[in-house]
Amino acid sequence: MSLAAPPPVLSARGQRKEYGTGEGLVRAVDGVDLDVGAGETVAITGPSGCGKSTLLHLLGGLDRPSGGEVRLNGRRIDDLGEKALARVRRTEVAYVFQSFHLLEELTAVENVELPALLAGRSPRSARRRALDLLDRLGLAGRARHLPSALSGGQRQRVAVARALSNEPLAVLADEPTGNLDSAATADVLRLFAELRDAGQTLVIVTHDPRVAAAADRAFSMRDGVLAGESGPAGPACGRLAGAEG
Amino acid sequence: MGRVLLVIRLALRDLRRRRAETALLMLTIVAATTTLTLGLVLRDAAAEPYQSTRAATRGPDVVAVSGRPAGLERLAGVSGVTGHSGPYPVLAGRVEASGRAADVQIQGRDATIAAVDQPRVRHGRWIGEGGVVLEAAFAAWLKVGAGDTVSLNGRPFTVAGVAVTAASPPHPRASCVVAAGCVHGAVPAGRDLPATLLRDPGLAWLTRADVRALAPDPGSLSYVMNLKLAHPDQAQAFADRHGGPGSHGGPGGADGAVSLQTWQGILADATELARDSQILLMTGAWLLGLLAVAGLSVLVGGRLADQSRRIGLLKAVGATPGLVAAVLLAGYLLPAVVASAAGLVIGTLTAPLLTEPSAGLVGAAGAAPPGWSTVALVTAAALGVAAVAATVPAVRGARSSTVSALADAPRPPRRTGGLIAFSARLPVPLLLALRLAARRPGRAVLGVAGVAVTVSGLYVLLVLHAFLDGRPGAEAYTAAQAGVLRHVLLVWTVILLCLAAVNALVLTWAMVLDNRHASALARALGATPREMTLALAAAQVLPALAGAVLGVFPGGWALFTAITVVTGGDGGSAPLPGPGRLLVLVGATVLAVAALTTVPAGLGARRPLTTTL
Numbered sequence: 001m002s003l004a005a006p007p008p009v010l011s012a013r014g015q016r017k018e019y020g021t022g023e024g025l026v027r028a029v030d031g032v033d034l035d036v037g038a039g040e041t042v043a044i045t046g047p048s049g050c051g052k053s054t055l056l057h058l059l060g061g062l063d064r065p066s067g068g069e070v071r072l073n074g075r076r077i078d079d080l081g082e083k084a085l086a087r088v089r090r091t092e093v094a095y096v097f098q099s100f101h102l103l104e105e106l107t108a109v110e111n112v113e114l115p116a117l118l119a120g121r122s123p124r125s126a127r128r129r130a131l132d133l134l135d136r137l138g139l140a141g142r143a144r145h146l147p148s149a150l151s152g153g154q155r156q157r158v159a160v161a162r163a164l165s166n167e168p169l170a171v172l173a174d175e176p177t178g179n180l181d182s183a184a185t186a187d188v189l190r191l192f193a194e195l196r197d198a199g200q201t202l203v204i205v206t207h208d209p210r211v212a213a214a215a216d217r218a219f220s221m222r223d224g225v226l227a228g229e230s231g232p233a234g235p236a237c238g239r240l241a242g243a244e245g
Numbered sequence: 246m247g248r249v250l251l252v253i254r255l256a257l258r259d260l261r262r263r264r265a266e267t268a269l270l271m272l273t274i275v276a277a278t279t280t281l282t283l284g285l286v287l288r289d290a291a292a293e294p295y296q297s298t299r300a301a302t303r304g305p306d307v308v309a310v311s312g313r314p315a316g317l318e319r320l321a322g323v324s325g326v327t328g329h330s331g332p333y334p335v336l337a338g339r340v341e342a343s344g345r346a347a348d349v350q351i352q353g354r355d356a357t358i359a360a361v362d363q364p365r366v367r368h369g370r371w372i373g374e375g376g377v378v379l380e381a382a383f384a385a386w387l388k389v390g391a392g393d394t395v396s397l398n399g400r401p402f403t404v405a406g407v408a409v410t411a412a413s414p415p416h417p418r419a420s421c422v423v424a425a426g427c428v429h430g431a432v433p434a435g436r437d438l439p440a441t442l443l444r445d446p447g448l449a450w451l452t453r454a455d456v457r458a459l460a461p462d463p464g465s466l467s468y469v470m471n472l473k474l475a476h477p478d479q480a481q482a483f484a485d486r487h488g489g490p491g492s493h494g495g496p497g498g499a500d501g502a503v504s505l506q507t508w509q510g511i512l513a514d515a516t517e518l519a520r521d522s523q524i525l526l527m528t529g530a531w532l533l534g535l536l537a538v539a540g541l542s543v544l545v546g547g548r549l550a551d552q553s554r555r556i557g558l559l560k561a562v563g564a565t566p567g568l569v570a571a572v573l574l575a576g577y578l579l580p581a582v583v584a585s586a587a588g589l590v591i592g593t594l595t596a597p598l599l600t601e602p603s604a605g606l607v608g609a610a611g612a613a614p615p616g617w618s619t620v621a622l623v624t625a626a627a628l629g630v631a632a633v634a635a636t637v638p639a640v641r642g643a644r645s646s647t648v649s650a651l652a653d654a655p656r657p658p659r660r661t662g663g664l665i666a667f668s669a670r671l672p673v674p675l676l677l678a679l680r681l682a683a684r685r686p687g688r689a690v691l692g693v694a695g696v697a698v699t700v701s702g703l704y705v706l707l708v709l710h711a712f713l714d715g716r717p718g719a720e721a722y723t724a725a726q727a728g729v730l731r732h733v734l735l736v737w738t739v740i741l742l743c744l745a746a747v748n749a750l751v752l753t754w755a756m757v758l759d760n761r762h763a764s765a766l767a768r769a770l771g772a773t774p775r776e777m778t779l780a781l782a783a784a785q786v787l788p789a790l791a792g793a794v795l796g797v798f799p800g801g802w803a804l805f806t807a808i809t810v811v812t813g814g815d816g817g818s819a820p821l822p823g824p825g826r827l828l829v830l831v832g833a834t835v836l837a838v839a840a841l842t843t844v845p846a847g848l849g850a851r852r853p854l855t856t857t858l
């Protein structure tokens with residue numbers, strides 16, 4: 001992997017998000033600058049309530065900042081209207097949530113193909129791509145199961161497959177292993193390592209030191225401020241690869 | 246005391262936390278209790294008003310009319326007659342009041358109570374010097390009441406009171422008791438009628454002295470006598486024996502011939518209109534009741550899941566099952582009490598609009614305030630609904646363990662595999678709409694049923710309007726009666742549409758709340774707010790389309806047939822709406838539902854994503 005900084009896919013400048021006013025004012029995100037290059041994996045760690053989820057929501061246009069700007073592939077998204085933001089979420093960024101957020105009444109493959117259908121792909125090609133993704137993620141045999149019939153790790157892998165459905169520029173994951181036991185965690189970590197190897201841009205909020213160690217860069221967040229960039233984590237790849245084997 | 250305050254405070258907090266839901270709950274209970282109040286008032290009104298009037302006023306078995314008193318006095322001694330009152334002088338005149346004018350038959354009575362036909366004063370007092378009493382339906386039509394002034398043949402009189410009688414059908418069907426003769430209803434074109442004929446005359450009572458003073462000459466007076474018979478059943482035979490040639494409702498001749506009217510004839514005239522409008526109203530009350538129940542069940546059902554979590558929370562912090570039940574109950578009782586009071590008031594205020602056609606009879610509820618039994622019944626029904634709505638989750642919550650109550654997810658959505666596969670081929674808003682609707686099939690069915698009920702009602706209203714419009718003053722109704730029926734139809738339509746609108750809002754809001762998470766997720770995956778709004782609205786509009794079609798056929802057709810059978814009417818004589826009109830009805834219904842649901846759907850689709858996910 002080249003260390004020459006590729007042009008940033010995601011770029012945040014002076015990100016701020018405040019809740020409430022006066023006495024109750026909470027600065028959830030307080031002046032964050034962050035660049036994420038193409039194919040880069042960035043991990044964000046930090047104690048609970050320090051603003052990690054809020055920052056992730058701002059980066060993907062799920063929420064609007066109180067100040068600062070966000071660029072996706074050089075294009076500002078923080079001042080877009082709801083409709084344009086929806087398009088961004090549809091094709092350019094994708095989320096993976098701690099609690100999976102799968103639709104209960106849809107089977108695994110139906111969940112995975114949903115973003116493609118929303119983006120106006122034909123049902124046939126959406127289904128083919130969804131089955132491909134599930135196959136790639138080792139869930140070929142589970143495609144027609146409802147989420148209630150899947151284990152936690154399998155559910156999160158379905159959620160990752162769904163995130164990849166429209167080949168997004170960046171995948172933003174908020175504590176993707178937070179609800180999983182250690183075996184399932186290893187499973188999902190292996191998946192992220194594969195994505196990284198395949199050149200997928202990733203931003204992962206995590207409490208798991210292994211995830212942070214496997215990232216190209218890891219930040220810790222405190223009181224809404226990003227601190228302690230730990231630089232490219234070259235050796236971590238090896239460690240992760242070791243865990244795989 | 247402290248516990249009671251705690252319960253009320255917790256309940257109020259919960260209500261405030263969900264203002265929109267509380268407002269809808271109250272609106273639905275108001276609609277339901279209004280309907281119930283109307284239904285009870287109408288039930289009272291439907292309790293054979295003429296019979297009760299006849300009993301309450303010692304109504305005559307036969308009314309005898311003649312141009313001269315002598316022929317009538319002879320009748321008093323005929324065998325089979327057990328009592329009589331009169332003969333009383335009657336003057337054909339004209340009344341003017343607050344801009345309205347009408348022909349009137351003015352009867353001269355004594356200030357004392359007669360042996361037969363004792364008009365029952367409903368407002369004000371009985372006649373006295375210079376004071377006129379008007380027949381109640383006539384007074385309602387003139388828009389005057391006790392204390393107002395009217396002019397009779399140009400002379401001012403104070404309205405002493407308003408009374409009902411069984412000796413004549415209510416206005417505009419009053420029997421003719423003047424020798425000059427009367428016509429009812431529209432006059433067929435091209436027929437020349439004598440100018441002296443009274444048209445749709447009303448009935449008024451004055452003292453004998455006042456009537457004589459008003460009459461230009463004694464020869465212009467007619468006379469009327471009320472008879473009680475030993476065998477009321479055989480009144481018609483009595484009339485055939487003793488009546489003159491014109492004894493079938495026609496006036497007695499000026500030459501002294503006597504014409505007789507039987508109480509059965511008066512009954513037929515008096516109840517014709519009242520019966521028709523009551524059948525309409527009762528049908529309406531039933532439809533409204535069904536709609537109200539549908540709306541309530543959606544609301545209560547929608548809250549169940551949310552409440553079991555709340556119960557878990559309360560129990561986790563140490564609340565006893567009793568306290569939990571009390572909080573839940575208070576949460577329903579407080580809005581129910583307020584809403585049922587509002588429903589009673591609205592029902593009471595609207596009831597006179599509906600019962601006006603039978604205002605001339607004692608049994609009609611008219612403007613009388615609802616009895617205690619009505620108040621008690623309506624309040625009990627509202628509180629009963631509230632209690633049931635609170636009891637189900639309370640019992641469930643008391644039985645379930647605290648942990649499972651806390652973990653209780655909202656009812657899992659249904660999976661309808663075929664529909665999900667099919668919807669994948671559709672444009673995004675329809676895709677989402679079908680899947681949203683399919684998640685709660687029961688609610689979709691309620692939506693279909695609610696719209697079907699409404700459209701059935703509208704179909705029948707269309708038929709009846711066409712019927713009234715198509716034959717102005719035809720054999721069935723006079724113009725005035727048609728006006729009254731049209732009025733009833735209008736009130737019916739307004740209430741039906743209001744309740745249907747409330748239901749559409751309730752259903753959409755329940756769907757928005759229930760799908761908060763799913764729709765936030767769809768938006769996180771890239772659905773635009775517009776697509777989401779369209780989807781939420783379409784999820785209501787699709788069932789509405791099905792409901793509208795079902796409401797036309799078989800719904801409306803079956804309802805109209807049922808009404809025809811019940812009324813014994815001739816269904817074939819009413820023109821059924823053509824396909825053009827039905828298309829407009831279905832289209833308008835769908836458009837109305839779409840318009841109504843867009844607002845809550847839009848609000849739901851624009852919620853900030855991160856607070857929901």
Ligand SMILES: Nc1ncnc2c1ncn2[C@@H]1O[C@H](COP(=O)(O)OP(=O)(O)OP(=O)(O)O)[C@@H](O)[C@H]1O
Pocket residue numbers: 019020026027028046047048049050051052053054055856
């Ligand atoms: N809607 C909101 N209104 C007010 N304050 C909020 C809101 N959402 C988040 N906050 C506050 O913003 C701060 C950051 O929240 P955030 O969810 O980003 O933290 P986090 O780092 O993701 O924590 P965790 O690791 O527990 O998920 C917290 O102090 C939280 O209380």
Ligand SMILES: [Mg+2]
Pocket residue numbers: 052053054174
């Ligand atoms: Mg978080």
